[in-house]
Structures are given as structure tokens and as C-alpha cells.
Amino acid sequence: MHLSDEELLELPVYDLCQNEKWELLTPLLDELHHFHKVHCEKYSATQQLGGTPLAVRAFKNQLLSSIDADKIHRILKSSGTTGTQSQIVLDSDTARLQSKVLSKIMQHWLGPKRLPLLILDSRKALDVHSGMSARAAGIQGMSFFGRDYHFALDENMDLDLAVIMSFADKYAGKPVFMYGFTFIIWQRIVQQLRQLGKQVAFSDAFLLHGGGWKKISEQAVDKKTFKQELSACFGNVTVHDYYGMVEQTGTIYVECEHGMLHAPVWSDINVVDPVTLRPLPAHTVGVVQLQSVIARSYPGHNLLTEDLAIIHGIDDCVCGRKGKYFTIQGRVAQAEVRGCSDTFK
Template structure:
């Protein structure tokens, strides 16, 4: 467990979803948690505006209520739910599509601006695929879908970002789809995907790309290990994290979408064999 505070100051423990190796446990005090929430709000308002929209959450209600340290999934659902109102969970406790609830939500709010949120693979398998199997589609007038989480399971099924978006448009109508990159080790900081398919770095953080061979810094346009830097945490040593993800930074302040900051893409997890000379960085 990563911590820099006394146990009496612990406000919350977070647990990473840990797709490889050991799951991280992150300790937050009240100040760090507050700072993370404030920054998440600032980042999302710049993409969503300040108006709270009726919200469809592609998950089961119990995900947020489970005991123990909060998981990345629960933290995502709870953090994003602040941006919605009239929350509707699209899945039942068995993680199956609750079509009556979704239909009711659409009847009530389908012609208004709505917000949809879920984790990429759950959105794909439990929602989009389930609707397709039942030959059901909706025609939202103005929806924003924010989704994130690992793409590994998607890649295993040969689902690309393009296929994912095309299926969303076909099944849900007029939806602006934004992927995001983030991790429980730096909660509060998310890198949102713009209309051109690039992830953008907010003002409170920075992304560097390092060579998997010797960890030297790479130039724009070169693929390597993603290092994420954040000014937010003070309750644990989480300012500077070398991830197991491969990515490329393409530039800074000159993305065609008009947004400022570095813009980059994530290519997936690094194959273990490729990491040389820094095996102690990985659990």
C-alpha cells in the first residue's frame, strides 16, 4: 500500500483493477481526495459544460456499494455520477441488460441532452452487444458517451476504436463518444479523447514517453512507455508513475481540435519480454 500519512489521517483507500501483477492500494487523506474531486470536475466541465444531464450508467447499482477499498470502477461511477441527474443503471445485479429501465429512460429523456457513462468492455459486451442481440436500437437526439478502462479485452475480440464508435452510432443514434485514459494511482486526472481520436493532457498533469530499453526520454511521434505526472496527491507517493502502457505523444498545443496541452495515443500494454533493464519497476 502506497502511503505517506498516519493511519489516523486515512480518509479512503482505493484499489486498482490490477490487470497484471499485484493490485495497487492507494491511501487518500481528506485533502488529497478533495483536490482530486475538484480537478475531475474542472476537467469534465471543460468537455461537458456545467449543465447536469439525465444520466445512464452502464453498470449495476451494487458496484458502487461493495464493501472494502473502493475499486477503480466504483470510483469512476461515483466520480462521474456528479455530472448527471435522474441516474439510471442500465444493468441489473446479475450484470445483465435491464431493457425496461433503459427503455423508460429513453422515453423520458431521449429527446434531451443526456450523459452515458461506463467502462469500455462493459459498454461493449453488456450493453451494445446485448441490444444488438435483441435487435433493439435507440435514437438519442443529443448524447455524450464517456467510456474508459483497458482495451485489452476489446483487442482480444478484434474490436477497434472505429468499430466501437460505429456500433454506438448504429445502436444509440446521435452520440458524441469520448474515450478516456486514467488510473486509480492518479485518481482525479483523466485524459479525455477529442474528436480527432487523441487523448489530451490537462493543466494539472503531464505525460512523458520513455524508451522501454533504457528509459531515455523519446521525441514526439516515437512510441514508448507512458510516464504520468500529477501535482494532485500528497497522501501517497503518486506524483510520477511509470506505467506498463505503450503510447506516443504527437505534439503540444497544436491539435486540430483546438484544445491545448499535449495530445497522445495509448497503444496497449507493453509485452513483458520487451522490458529490459528496468524489471524492478514492475510488480
């Protein structure tokens, strides 16, 4: 079955069981594979075996594009902390589709109305000079799902307690949305509130964070501690991690109430053997392979990442969402640290 973009966007985010989902995705992924083989010579050169996932590292070494240069709308850059950044080429149609998919995912979690937004970062993070960084893109992307947004940090990356308290007072008793990057939240928000002995209580806050755990785990902070400390700082706040990368802009894998990351209907995950690239059984650690039907202007539809994960099950998460659910287990040995928030020193 071939779906138009309009039909694609009408699909329920997490309601299709894995078999139904795969019936829809398979022909679309095949179509993208052939499209990119024809329109991206550098991608075609990697496909002697046919259908082989493209290593995300390939985007660091060369500009991979399936569109003419005059169609380039934006080039996104990855968040790697060393070496060369990945560059992702978007045309206006791909950027629009990815934005709409992200909107559908976020509306599932936040509801249809835009909530007051507290950005747990500095406005300075949006200052970009040569292409858009993953951190800036994340903030800008999430700002579309909020309103009346405030920045919790000042230009020097220090806590702006007056802004946070004003925001809390203004929206007392109402639902709010908070967004930021894991390490920045821990280092610049939680630690400074603790040092000041302050709590800013919210009655109904949804906090979404992402961007890598390496620096925070080096401080012996696990997810349970992270969530407990945020509750101590902000009161009634539900904390959700998410997994995503610039190579698959528009697709994020949000953590449910039970600590599991979920694949939305427009994408899928496999955990594969790093040598054979064959899918591994559930409950086995392997390398993350991501597939997406919204990577149109560049060959990002079938990627081999440098992350490790475990798929815990299919269609039977206790939260009720269908499809595969998983947890990230770290990075492949010697892989470059890529977390968006880990780029902040």
C-alpha cells in the same frame, strides 16, 4: 511561481501552451518530490538518482503513504485482474482536491450543468467490501456530474431494456450523459441490443468510456467499429474514450473529437525509453510517464506506468486544445492487464 490550491483550480483546463504549463508545474512537482522524500521513507529509498519516476508496480508491493495513519480518509484499490492490487492512500484534503480537478475536467466536456446520467453498468458494481474498487470509484466519481441516474444493467449484468427506453423517453430531445467501461459496454450493452435487434435513439448523448481495450481487441473490435456500433444502438451519440488510473485519481485524459487523448493543465505525460527513461521524440512508441501536482497524500506525482503510447504533437491538435496529445498503444510486454472493465468476466 507557487500557486495556492484555489489558484491551481482556476487554471484553464486545456488553454495553456506547453511552455506556460511547464513553468507552472515544474516548481510544484519539485516541491512534491521533496515532500514525499521527507514523509515517505519507502519512496525516499527509490530516489538515489533524484527525480526518478516511481514504477506503478511499487504500489502493489507496499503501502506508500506520506501521511500519518490517523489521517487516512480512504484507500483506493486498482483494477488489476491478477496478483496483488495497488493500494492508494488518500487523506481528506487530497481526495477533495482530486475531486475538484476531476470536476473541472468534466465540466469542460459536459458543460456546467449536471446532465441526466445513464450508467452503462449494474448497481451491483457499487457493492464493495474491502476498500473501493477502481470500477466502483469510477462510477461513483462520474455520478457527481450527472443527475437522475439510471443503471442500464440489472443485478445479473443483463440488459434492462425497460430502464433504457424509459430514460430515453423521459429525456427525448435533451442532452444526456452516459458512462461506463469499454468491455462491459461492448459485451453487455451493444451485443445484447444487437441480439434483440433494438435501437434506443437519443438526440444528443455524450458517452464517456474507459477501462482498457484488451478483451475487446481480442474480439477484433477497433475504436472505429466500437463507435459505429454505439451510434447504431443509440443514435446521435458522441463517444469519448479516456485514459486514467487509480494511482492518479482525479486526473483523466479525455479523447477529443479527433481521437486524441489530451493532458489537462494539472498533469503531463512523457513517452520515455524503457531503459534510459529519457523522453522520446514525437511519433515514437515508448513507455508512459505521468506527472501530476494533485498527488499529495501518496507519492503518485511522477509515475512510470506499464502502458505504451505515442505523443502525436504539442499545442497543435486540430481540436484547438493546447498541450500534449497522444494515443495509447497497448501494454508493456508481460505487464499485468489492468483495465477496470477487463475485471468483469
